[in-house]
Amino acid sequence: MSLLFRAVSCEVWPGYPAAMTTLKTVLVSELHESVDNPRTDFGDVDALAKTIDAQGLIEPIVARPREEGGYWIVAGARRSRALKKLGVKKTEVVVREYTREEALAVTILENEERESFNPMELARGYQNLINMGVSKADVAKQLGVSQATVYAYASMLRLPTPIQTAISSGRLPADAGRAIAGLLSSRGQPAHCVNH
DSSP states (O other): OOHHHHHHHSOOSTTSOOOOEEEEEEEGGGEEEOTTOOOOOOOOHHHHHHHHHHHOOSSOEEEEEOTTSSEEEEEOHHHHHHHHHHTOOEEEEEEEOOOHHHHHHHHHHHHHHTTOSOHHHHHHHHHHHHHTTOOHHHHHHHHTSOHHHHHHHHHGGGSOHHHHHHHHHTSSOHHHHHHHHHHHHHTTOOOOSOOO
């Protein structure tokens, strides 16, 4: 099942009521990137803009309403940047009443499905959910991974910045980063990630 289908058709987080979903035409200027999005590398937005210019927007952006007006982007930050680069004024958006936690879970799932997060972005995504008070067990259940995976990725956030940079850029494999983090942990070095 594609993530977009899951994102617009079913409950993501247990215990929350099913969210209302609508397809709306909105001003591109009303779309705001979420501060919770762990992504830092947006890739080649110029190439995406050329594709959208040639073929149109194949998959709509998914967003949730902002209290201040406009919408927080849940899935489609790169698409939004490409539309802005093209000077597009309006676009169709799937608007859904997500909670902040639900929105971040969908962001992580969508990027994992596309394999577009680097390992450190994924680590930040897991940790952001933990920081919001979601237990590692619930993070693991909703994202379809083990608790050990959630902890291993989140623990990479305590690695020195040069190692994190090497992991982000692909110069150091994520399993090596997780192994280094595990060694540091076994030697009693304090972990910076919250352990729920």
